[in-house]
Amino acid sequence: MKPIKNQDPQIFELLEKETDRQNYNLELIASENFASRAIMEAQGSVLTNKYAEGYPGKRYYGGCEFADVIEDIARDRAKKLYNADWVNVQPHSGASANAAVYLAFMKPGDTLLGFDLSHGGHLTHGSPVNFSGIYFKPEFYGVEKETGRLDMDKIRDKAKAVNPKMISIGASAYSRDYDYETFRSIADEVGAFLWMDMAHTAGLIATGNLKNPLPHAHVVTTTTHKTLRGPRGGLILIGKDGENTMGKVAPKSGRVKNWSELLDSAVFPGTQGGPLMHIVAAKAVAFGEALQDDFKTYQTQVQKNAKALAAKFMELGYKIVSDGTDNHLILIDLRNKGLNGKIAEEALGKAAITVNKNMVPFDTESPFVTSGIRIGSPAMTTRGLKEAEFEQIAVLIDRVLQKPDDEQVHQSVENEVRELCERFPLYDFVIL
Numbered sequence: 001m002k003p004i005k006n007q008d009p010q011i012f013e014l015l016e017k018e019t020d021r022q023n024y025n026l027e028l029i030a031s032e033n034f035a036s037r038a039i040m041e042a043q044g045s046v047l048t049n050k051y052a053e054g055y056p057g058k059r060y061y062g063g064c065e066f067a068d069v070i071e072d073i074a075r076d077r078a079k080k081l082y083n084a085d086w087v088n089v090q091p092h093s094g095a096s097a098n099a100a101v102y103l104a105f106m107k108p109g110d111t112l113l114g115f116d117l118s119h120g121g122h123l124t125h126g127s128p129v130n131f132s133g134i135y136f137k138p139e140f141y142g143v144e145k146e147t148g149r150l151d152m153d154k155i156r157d158k159a160k161a162v163n164p165k166m167i168s169i170g171a172s173a174y175s176r177d178y179d180y181e182t183f184r185s186i187a188d189e190v191g192a193f194l195w196m197d198m199a200h201t202a203g204l205i206a207t208g209n210l211k212n213p214l215p216h217a218h219v220v221t222t223t224t225h226k227t228l229r230g231p232r233g234g235l236i237l238i239g240k241d242g243e244n245t246m247g248k249v250a251p252k253s254g255r256v257k258n259w260s261e262l263l264d265s266a267v268f269p270g271t272q273g274g275p276l277m278h279i280v281a282a283k284a285v286a287f288g289e290a291l292q293d294d295f296k297t298y299q300t301q302v303q304k305n306a307k308a309l310a311a312k313f314m315e316l317g318y319k320i321v322s323d324g325t326d327n328h329l330i331l332i333d334l335r336n337k338g339l340n341g342k343i344a345e346e347a348l349g350k351a352a353i354t355v356n357k358n359m360v361p362f363d364t365e366s367p368f369v370t371s372g373i374r375i376g377s378p379a380m381t382t383r384g385l386k387e388a389e390f391e392q393i394a395v396l397i398d399r400v401l402q403k404p405d406d407e408q409v410h411q412s413v414e415n416e417v418r419e420l421c422e423r424f425p426l427y428d429f430v431i432l
């Protein structure tokens with residue numbers, strides 16, 4: 001068998017270019033990170049060849065003896081990481097994990113109360129262009145205009161008014177921690193399921209840097225590749241698999257199933273076929289990494305770096321939504337600088353700084369333009385940058401945003417970005 005370099009030089013060359021881009025750009029997209037060599041080795045392993053529909057000990061294919069052990073290890077490590085009674089490690093992505101939650105707990109037409117997408121929420125929490133907003137009836141809560149934070153009294157009033165079957169928590173651009181106890185009391189008051197999608201903050205939650213939702217939410221989903229720093233994929237967890245008596249989930253006939261059984265069926269065969277066993281193996285490696293002491297050190301630095309970034313931007317006169325951050329990201333409202341997200345993202349891209357344009361709460365621009373940018377610390381913290389370098393990053397970004405059309409500024413900032421990247425090397429291989 002030939003290596004890819006000889007088998008497919010066209011794709012190999014593009015992989016070389018992408019490696020170079022990752023090595024020499026400031027990666028500040030809040031949902032991205034750099035996986036370890038061990039995780040990538042598992043992803044690139046022979047397990048990509050294996051069909052293993054079903055679950056350990058109950059497969060629809062032969063030859064699953066090693067796949068079974070690997071999936072059991074992944075499940076045990078994830079349970080330990082979050083103090084969970086039950087997990088499913090098979091969802092191909094966060095959206096797939098969320099689809100299984102809908103299938104298990106909702107019927108078409110049921111009402112979901114979710115975090116407004118335009119205030120930082122997620123596509124799969126009821127957006128009208130997503131299945132969650134097409135098959136279910138979405139209602140939304142959002143942040144307050146003055147504070148950029150959630151007001152739990154208003155969420156309670158909204159829940160009472162719309163009587164949802166399920167309430168979702170979790171967002172892609174919210175920089176504050178959640179009041180899970182109050183969310184649960186609201187859910188109990190209106191008889192709704194409480195679902196937390198912790199995709200963005202899963203790493204910070206694993207190490208106790210943010211509160212754990214599992215004791216409060218009926219079900220929790222996540223991706224595995226953001227702050228958790230694993231392979232691209234999804235995960236579903238239950239804190240206590242005993243709260244299974246709500247009549248709403250019991251099938252019309254037959255015995256009442258545990259939620260874990262309903263969710264396992266909702267993943268396979270409900271919404272997926274064969275699991276990606278090479279990714280399940282990589283998840284096991286990632287959970288193993290997250291259980292090490294140095295993962296806590298990493299997450300603490302992620303938070304410190306995000307705070308340093310927020311403080312420096314505020315010193316430079318930028319408006320940070322909610323005036324700071326508890327987690328790994330900040331959301332900058334650029335309107336006081338006479339800029340929009342599209343212009344900022346494009347100008348920063350020319351200076352080798354990668355961010356994404358983002359809607360800010362009560363935005364007046366379209367999602368293609370937006371009034372803000374979202375900046376995250378996880379990826380560059382993985383490379384070893386600390387507070388001083390993140391303050392330097394804020395200054396570099398400010399230099400570009402002061403003159404977004406100036407090519408000389410783009411060039412001089414790119415040169416400094418390269419120096420910074422050379423001081424904190426990343427990958428020394430293209431293909432393992």
Ligand code: DSN
Nearest residue numbers: 030031094122172173
């Ligand atoms: N697209 C991801 C993000 O950037 O936050 C969420 O799925």
